[in-house]
Amino acid sequence: MTVLVEAKDVRKSFETLAVLKGVSFRLDKGETLVVMGGSGSGKTVLLRIIDGLLRPDGGAVMLFDQHIERLSEEAMLPVRRRLGYVFQGAALFDSLTVEENVAFPLREHTDLSAREIHERVIHFLSLVGLDEKVLPQLPAELSGGMRKRVGIARALIGQPDVLLFDEPTAGLDPTNSKLVGELISELGSEVCDTAIVVTHDLELAKTVADRVAVLIEGRFATIGRLDDVLGSRDPAVQAFLSGEAR
Numbered sequence: 166m167t168v169l170v171e172a173k174d175v176r177k178s179f180e181t182l183a184v185l186k187g188v189s190f191r192l193d194k195g196e197t198l199v200v201m202g203g204s205g206s207g208k209t210v211l212l213r214i215i216d217g218l219l220r221p222d223g224g225a226v227m228l229f230d231q232h233i234e235r236l237s238e239e240a241m242l243p244v245r246r247r248l249g250y251v252f253q254g255a256a257l258f259d260s261l262t263v264e265e266n267v268a269f270p271l272r273e274h275t276d277l278s279a280r281e282i283h284e285r286v287i288h289f290l291s292l293v294g295l296d297e298k299v300l301p302q303l304p305a306e307l308s309g310g311m312r313k314r315v316g317i318a319r320a321l322i323g324q325p326d327v328l329l330f331d332e333p334t335a336g337l338d339p340t341n342s343k344l345v346g347e348l349i350s351e352l353g354s355e356v357c358d359t360a361i362v363v364t365h366d367l368e369l370a371k372t373v374a375d376r377v378a379v380l381i382e383g384r385f386a387t388i389g390r391l392d393d394v395l396g397s398r399d400p401a402v403q404a405f406l407s408g409e410a411r
């Protein structure tokens with residue numbers, strides 16, 4: 166097995182608030198890990214630490230066998246380019262068109278020609294189920310589901326080794342949530358086979374997870390196959406899951 170991401174006893178506090186108190190896991194190539202946890206439990210903080218956008222206070226984070234917790238911002242850039250981050254709420258640039266949003270990573274980090282970039286944008290939009298008609302549109306003109314897809318296309322265009330999804334179905338109706346879940350599964354078999362998906366959507370976890378972790382009180386209370394997590398005897402895990410299933 167090739168381990169692509171490894172966290173060892175990762176800790177992070179903000180002033181007096183201890184958010185992560187010792188998170189450890191390994192993500193193998195080909196695997197999708199779903200991280201569940203209540204609002205404010207630290208899921209986004211964990212993704213930002215993995216992406217090198219936040220530094221942990223303690224513990225270690227390895228991406229592709231390289232320690233990142235002490236890397237300079239400059240040294241982090243080539244490592245971060247191997248990750249595709251689908252931000253919570255899509256986080257598109259409101260004043261840029263769909264084409265400019267999706268092209269952004271290539272314009273910033275490559276010297277590909279405008280024509281090559283245009284072709285790649287069309288290709289990656291088609292992978293997420295969007296056609297050329299959306300190219301000149303602004304994010305505000307799209308439905309929530311379409312905005313999520315554009316965010317996914319932007320994360321894919323750098324051809325990352327690992328995708329990080331933050332709440333990819335939040336704010337979507339059940340039909341669009343299901344479609345985004347199916348899209349993530351398809352990407353797994355066709356485009357990028359390794360992912361961390363942060364969500365509190367149990368249906369999404371059922372669709373995409375190889376393993377599930379539940380973040381409670383700053384630690385993974387459990388991590389394993391979905392069936393094992395659903396059958397966990399830990400009262401805190403059961404309380405979280407029954408809250409989500411309501």
Ligand SMILES: Nc1ncnc2c1ncn2[C@@H]1O[C@H](COP(=O)(O)OP(=O)(O)OP(=O)(O)O)[C@@H](O)[C@H]1O
Pocket residue numbers: 179182184202203204205206207208209210211253
């Ligand atoms: N930069 C920051 N400065 C101070 N506190 C922060 C910062 N980032 C996050 N926090 C705090 O850390 C805690 C965890 O935040 P985080 O955004 O990771 O939660 P989450 O699990 O992603 O929640 P949600 O499901 O609502 O997105 C929250 O209490 C938040 O207020």
Ligand SMILES: [Mg+2]
Pocket residue numbers: 208209210253331
């Ligand atoms: Mg969050």
